[in-house]
Amino acid sequence: MTNLSDKYAGIIKSQAKKLGFDFCGIAKAEFLEEEAPKLEQWLNQHYHGEMAYMANHFDKRLDPTKLVDGAKTVVSLIYNYYPSERLSEGPEDYKLAKYAYGQDYHFVIKDKLKRLLAVLQEKIGEFGGKAFVDSAPVMERQWAQKSGLGWLGKNSLLLNKQMGSFFFLAELIIDLEVSPDPPMVKDYCGTCTKCIDACPTEAIVKPGVVNGSHCISYFTIELKEQIPQEVKGKFDNWIFGCDICQDVCPWNRFSKAHKEPLFDPHPDLKQLRKKDWEEITAETFNKVFKKSAVKRTKFSGLLRNINFQ
Template sequence: MHSSTSQYTTLIKAKAKELGFDFCGVANADFLEEEAPRLETWLKNGMHGQMNYMANHFDKRLDPRLLVDDAKSVITVLLNYYPDQKLPEGDADYKLSKYAYGTDYHFVIKDKLKSLLDYIQEEIGEVGGRAFVDSAPVMDKAWAKRAGLGWVGKHTNLINREIGSFFFIGELILDLQLEPDGPITDYCGTCTRCIDACPTDAIVGPYVVDGSKCISYFTIELKESIPQEVQGKFNNWIFGCDICQDVCPWNRFAKPHKTPAFDAHPDLATFTNSEWEEITEDVFREIFRRSAVKRTKLEGLKRNVAFSKPTS
């Protein structure tokens, strides 16, 4: 039993690498004991804002066995999205979060995870499982941490010692016993750069982000008008925000990704402020055809542009 468990684990990790994932780790599919009180407090304090879906399926978020019958292992993969060519990020430039430059990561990772699951079923036999990418109630950072892929930083993003924090996370939950990896130490130390740099004070304490104060929340999740009290605090971010990651010392190790689908649409590199301000439905559809930016729709993007208009 044991030798096949470790052989299967080795096989799966090798395949994940071949499919282009940067890291792959395994955890036992147990109840997330330590996450339960934290999630409960976070929700009770309304830190999810209007993200009502965060309050749904509380039990499923904490127990993978409620998502996949007889789940035994959670495989977590990381896929780097740090761009080789960054879009302009000066004081007077409108800014897009780097994760939204190219094709929506849901498509890219889901395809790779499906290939991994197909491979497991071909090589190992009847294995039941499901792929998750930021979808369904899976606490991906908690699983990545359990699988030894990094630690959760004070900004609540997962940090990996080798490549920083600019990566997407996906999971396969399987009814197959694999060899689990152990968690690693937290290496944030006394650093508070992310807390100090957040213009809307969304990181209300180490390891606690009030989602309802985050620029990403205002520019992506919030469907109504942005509250006046944060006017002038967006540093021109119009979709998402990378400030807490950009200032993190661990991101000096960020390396350019190797996934062509994540490259920005060529027109974006030369986009001027007036082009952002006058963007039409046709241009929006062409540039963001397969991008996560579609989530805001054109009206949402226009609202964000108008709200964070550079004063200089």
Template structure:
């Protein structure tokens, strides 16, 4: 006879699949012992740049039981966002694929809430919280622990069947479940394509990214002026960057997502170089009404576009 724990685990994974998650893995809610010294070293090296929030809640980042009372399980999920759609003008400043459609925070948080509701409805009184980039959680570490993949040299999680173009999110609940086995092998081998391709040399060691040099950080998180040392090195990215993922051989297994809300607007894809250089606040609000690009704000995006021009970088 199937135990309740196994039955509950199967029920949750089947519902996650029905909701559109590409994969679902589960780990025991415990202290991330291996990650503690890595995080401390990364912070001491000032690799978080101006992301001062990374210095907060050090203990909570390493122990989910401090985020959810009596936490027993961390359910890690991946949601595919890969697309073959591209901006039409090859000279246009570029936007990362993940920001083409609706803001993933909203879309995925809603699905996580549905999953939690389903658990409570079909299993019983289960307490928990849903997280999508919204709390001090080391998402990639938990995804690896839940058996979803391994950490690539670019520090992103890689899944053998789907590559790395997916969002990670979690449900932390007070229900014991059957736990998955983490991968014992790193399938990157001797490949260094991502390290070699990064124009700002942000990948300073395998699995270590100096955030203060990363194009995604410079175009989104950095609120002050972009340092002049990066002029001509931004590869024409105005919001985010996909270089280290685009170059990764494992992403030959990426498949286009099936999420309607992630579809880019025709207007966004059609905008040419001049359109971006002359973008108005009104156009920004219309094109990015529900987009994650709003994080950069109109002032941030226009700052980035001007910086690309100052570096005379027209790489496409």
């Protein structure tokens, strides 16, 4: 690698930090050879359930050069979303995944990525690239591990030694050659199986492999039909997403509150108690969740999830 590639790496990381990203790692854009058989097996076992999009673009998922012409580098970024306070989570309260407390992260982070790309083109010169936030066929956890940001835990999420797992991942795939970081090869989970033991629907079938179609997040967000009766009583009052495998993870004791005002909950959301959820109207839903990821499940889906508990 040239000194120029090192210089680019320094510029990318310092600008990412200025925009509020907690960590930035860099990897060479190449075919993810080790992941190909794992992904194929996961799909063959139908662990993606009704998420048909997971089976699409198999080649693009594994090869960033098929997403961005002439791609040379994948820049992986971490953005914290751990809240300063949890919404009321008494034994009777309904629960939302913490990532959905504030505004939809797709838009918040995509804006930051576009700003980062523009600043980098200003400082480095013209180069091509695209920004990705969990909406394109990019194996973001694998790229984050490849760029040294963490390792894949037994719950299949990326774990970072400094901040656990309550963060979003995002990527820039660019046609600029940048010095890569060494990958994270060590697994710091050791013999811990807290996430596997805690999952009420037994979605974690073996370390690092999640049957997505058995996950509470899948049932409450992705599944558009009726939730199967055999999982009734197992949701522990989660009505949008689930944080159980993250809440029990010892690495998340290092989580610190985010500094992103857009991720703070809507004031009305903080006031909702069990009875309010059960009597929620379409008007309240549209007001409280206007800019929220919770809109994905639609009002009818949220009612289904509440009534299923």
